[in-house]
């Protein structure tokens with residue numbers, strides 16, 4: 001039996017990953033914990049609880065993911081994303097479990113103008129990126145049996161995300177101002193969860209970049225969200241990152257090269273536009289199912 005523990009199991013990616021793992025492995029092999037079960041900031045508790053469970057694989061998603069919040073609460077960012085990861089990696093190593101860690105494109109500075117390779121040197125621009133990179137370093141210090149999955153621009157049915165935010169604002173405003181000088185690849189949590197499940201089954205190690213294919217800016221992504229939803233009455237106006245004035249600096253280009261993933265799995269993740277269409281149709285069904293009003 002391959003007991004798999006997921007931390008951050010109630011988060012946006014966590015919920016989709018739990019569903020996918022339950023369909024790929026026997027349900028009692030997969031255990032999901034969130035902050036109610038384990039606060040990863042507490043070293044002794046974290047190590048003791050994981051040691052008692054004795055998992056064979058630990059998929060560590062738990063994180064403080066508010067990128068702007070990390071700027072004003074650096075202590076929490078490092079306590080959760082860096083030290084918390086050290087605690088989970090220590091527990092995994094004591095159990096001789098494989099450690100899988102979710103990391104981010106924000107470990108890069110965005111100076112490159114072609115997709116970032118796994119071997120490119122990270123240089124984060126913001127506190128979130130620094131704290132996640134420190135987490136990567138702790139995972140690598142914990143031994144050789146690790147997998148670091150760097151991903152980006154996530155959206156999915158179980159968390160606050162850009163797609164839902166654009167649709168909500170389109171219902172309230174006549175014009176939307178969206179940043180047009182950051183380039184990346186929006187990634188659907190369902191597709192990412194499937195890719196992680198495949199990587200577990202292939203038992204690969206090292207760092208992998210995993211994202212939907214093709215690239216866009218937040219502005220072109222926003223336009224696609226509205227087009228695919230049949231919204232034509234809302235004007236979309238491109239602005240710069242500087243004009244938006246968010247607290248955390250963000251890389252202007254953070255496309256991830258996913259060739260290593262293709263080589264290992266034999267397939268490329270579908271283009272973000274295809275994944276977005278799926279999400280939008282599934283999202284509408286969900287809204288109706290829950291008896292809430294449909295966004296548009």
Ligand SMILES: NC(=O)c1ccc[n+]([C@@H]2O[C@H](COP(=O)([O-])OP(=O)(O)OC[C@H]3O[C@@H](n4cnc5c(N)ncnc54)[C@H](OP(=O)(O)O)[C@@H]3O)[C@@H](O)[C@H]2O)c1
Pocket residue numbers: 007008009010011012013014034035038039040041060061062063064065080084102103104105132151152153154155159
């Ligand atoms: N979202 C993105 O665009 C993105 C991009 C690249 C990489 N990632 C990485 O992918 C992973 C999953 O992201 P996500 O968007 O699904 O995140 P998320 O929705 O914020 O989920 C993270 C989960 O971790 C929990 N958590 C926070 N502090 C904790 C603690 N001290 N102990 C235990 N659990 C704690 C959160 O609980 P609360 O909600 O109660 O705080 C939440 O349920 C993260 O590692 C993130 O860094 C995300």
